[in-house]
Amino acid sequence: MSKQGKIGVTSENIFPVIKKFLYSEHDIFLRELVSNAVDASQKLKALSSAGEFKGEIGDLKVTISVDAEAGTITVSDRGIGMTAEEVDKYINQIAFSSAEEFLDKYKDDKLAIIGHFGLGFYSSFMVAKHVDLITKSHREGAQAVKWSCDGSPEYTIEEVDKTDRGTDIVLYIDDESKEFLEKSRLEALLNKYCKFLTIPVVFGKKQEWKDGKMQDTDEDNQINDTHPAWTKKPSELKDEDYKAFYRQLYPMNMEEPLFWIHLNVDYPFNLTGILYFPKIKNQMELQRNKIQLYCNQVFVTEEVEGIVPEYLTLLHGVIDSPDIPLNVSRSYLQSDAQVKKISNHITKKVADRLDEIFRNDRPLFEEKWDSLKIFVQYGMLSDEKFYDRAQKFVLLTDVAGKKFTIEEYRTLVEAEQTDKDGQLVILYADNKDALYSHIQRAEAKGYSVLLMDGPLDVHAVGQLEQKLEKVRFVRVDSDSVAKLIVKEDAKAIALTSEEQARLEQIFAGRLPEQEKKLYHVAIESMGAEADAVLITQAEFMRRMQEMAKMQPGMSFYGEMPESYNVVLNADHPLVRRILDDEAQAIEVGLQAKRDELAAKTAEVEAARKEQEGKKDEEIPAADKQALEDLAYKQAELEGAIKNELKAYGAGNDLVGQLVDLALLGSGLLTGEALARFIQRSQRML
Incomplete structure (x- = not known):
């Protein structure tokens, strides 16, 4: 028997359709072919258990082999196989009413392939220029057939000799995909996609070091663990088993997990898995995409944000559920009722597990808290239900x-x-x-x-x-200690307003000039035992600036300079001494300017009172100019007095020492300023 025909798809060439559809993940072909082979093997086991297949099952395994010289990859199984009629039904008739319509529908969804297993076989044309399918049904007296196609709608099917049941799929790799003929590349893909399939998957032979080189042994190199830890009952596993499985999942991670949760639900949805709490570092982004999603032990993705809350992506481990609709868009995933139930269940299990450890072994919980803290805070900030549960621990x-x-x-x-x-x-x-x-x-x-x-x-x-x-x-440096927790009305400052003004200008002369930092002088009564000078930073603005570093939408605050208060203790003897020293040093010379300022201030006030209540046009121009001249002279005198006080402060070592000590106590004295402080301290000693 030999037959030719056209594949039932409304496209002139299926090869570019498949390639376009799966271009971003063209290595998916291996998962699809091996998964199909596993399905065929499982179906044979099911038929045997039901008594519908009477023959010997024998050694059920899926074998992958590569021939670099011939340019082929072969996937073989000993499953149920197919008759010529079944090949025609399952291979030739692809369920598309329109390939272009299908492409358009799923063009933005990488996960849409899952569930379309008819299309899964044709994913082989992403890497192959020609595919042979050689199959023999498990049915008694079945005739083996060979189906061949070069990626066009035309195919051939003919009878061939094949001694054993099952299917061999031979891919003739195209020039653009030669990388898949490398053993290491194929082995990496098998480890990624087929690590926990339910039927043994064999790729070559195990090797050992012999005669100065690595050589094949007689033992099959089985890629997968057919009974991974999450498929077993918790009662069957010990702590070491869970740790061993963690190392199996993440062989490059040298640290052991903190805790783990074994998921095992069969109603109202099916969900199994093991989630691990890793030692979470501050770099949260580096920890994500470590949960592996499986569907009946077939690897699907590490991008599980649509299935679990975002903060749970900081966990590591495995989730396996046949009830997650993987062949639909991610936006649907997030609104699907079943997925929401699964997500809520996982959230509750995580919170319950943390609460259980906290209640039953608080010393252990406290010991691990530094690693758990980011995870718990992240969950509380992003999920109200998690907050309600986590506030207890x-x-x-x-x-x-x-x-x-x-x-x-x-x-x-x-x-x-x-x-x-x-x-x-x-x-x-x-x-x-x-x-x-x-x-x-x-x-x-x-x-x-x-x-x-x-x-x-x-x-x-x-x-x-x-x-x-x-x-x-309140951060402890946001105010003086007396004002951090105000228990009574503020104590009156034992300085006159004129003395306070003098102090403000003296210390203003020693305020540091630093990029994106502003310093302001404030005076408080803090008691003789408190520090003479301290630096504080207002809680609100500092907190806004810290949040701006993590939230782009608050960048306005991030651009503003940091603002600090240089608080002078009016009760401290050294502050009083600075006032006394200044009085003796420059106040005599300033007195004439102060007297002149007082006279000018009186003249300004008198002129303003004279013009008070009058309309602008009623005031003679000469009177307006006279007032303007008086105000200018008043401001000039004020500026001169302030500048002399600032100059005095700038040259006063005691003022400089007190300011620098306050800066040093707040971690703000660095670089050249710190070096000058050290030199001044040595000189003063």
Whole structure:
């Protein structure tokens, strides 16, 4: 028997259609052919179990072989095989009403191939210029046939001799795809796509070192594990089994997972798998796309964002479900009711597992917290349901390293850290070393300070302030210690307004000039025991700038300069000494200017009072000019006095030393300024 015919597809040439459709993932052909071979083998097992096949099953395996000289790749199985009629039905009649319509429908969806197994066979034409299919049905007395096609609609089918049942598919690789004739390339693809298929997949022989080189042994090189850990019952596995499977999934990862969750659901959907909590680093993006999605042990993708919430993509492991509709668009995936149920189930299982470890083995949970923290915070920030579950076990860490739940910490600090308005003020530092002096001051006052130095902490703080009633977070350097938690009205400053103005100008003369940093002088009454000068940074603007670094939409704040307050302690003896020294050094010389300024100020006020209530056209031009001249002279005198005070401060070592000490305590003194500070300190000593 020999027959020629045309494939049932409304396209002049199926080869460019398939190639165009799967161009971005043309290595998919191997998964499709091996999966089909596995299906054929499984069907034979099913027929045998049902008593419909009476013969010996024998050694069921799928074999892949490559002949570089002939330019061929062959995929062979010993499954059910096909008769000539079945070849005509399953190979020749492709279920397209229009190839172009199909292409247009799925042009943006890489996953659309899954489920179209008729098309799966034709994916071989992505890499082959000619394909032979040699098959013999398992049916008694069946005749083997050979189907051949060069990628055009024409094919031939003829009877051939084949001793064993099953199917051999021979691909004659085209010139553009010669890479697939390399053993290492094929082995990598088999490891990617066929690692856990249910029928043994064999590629060549195992090798050993012999006579100075690697040589083949007689043992088959089986690529896959037909019974991976996730297909077994949790009761059948020990901790070492889970760790071994993790190493099997990620052989290049030298670190062991923290914990794992074994998924095993058969109602109302089918879902199996094992999810691992890795040691999460700060670089979250590097951790993603590590969950492998399978459909009945056939690898599908590592891009699972449409199936699990985004924060769960930080986990590693395997999900296997035949109930995920993989042959539809990703937007449909995200709205599919079954997928949502699966996603919600996984979220609940993850939260339940963390809660279980926290309740049953808190020391272990605390030990692993630094690695779990990003994951838990990310989940709380992006999923309300996860927040509700996680608030019971999310931990806060103080600067001493002790860990608390939110409620534990609230109970610990509410007596000392509730302000006069009844708000609980939680103090924190984002750098224990840089803010050491600020932490010391807070602890000396009986306050507790949290360490919040993670990449998501600034967002977590904002969320907790919204969720927790009458609670606000304040960084420990955002104000003087007396004003961090205001328990009574501010203490009056024991300096006259004129003395305060003098101090502001003296210290303004020593403010550092740094790119994208602004410094302002402020004066407070902080007690004689507090520091003479300290640097603070307002909480709101600093927090906005930190968030801007992670959120492009807030770039406005990121472009603004950082603003700091140089706070002078009006009660400190050194601040008083600077005022006294200045009075003796330059106030005598300034007195004449001050007297002249007072006189000019009086003249300006009198002139303004004279013109008050009059319309502009009612005021003579000479009077307007006289007032303008007086105001100019007044401003000139004010500027001269300020400049002399600034010049005095700029040349005063004590002022410079106090400012630099405050900068040093806040981690802001670096480079040349730090070198000058060291030299000045040595000179003053």
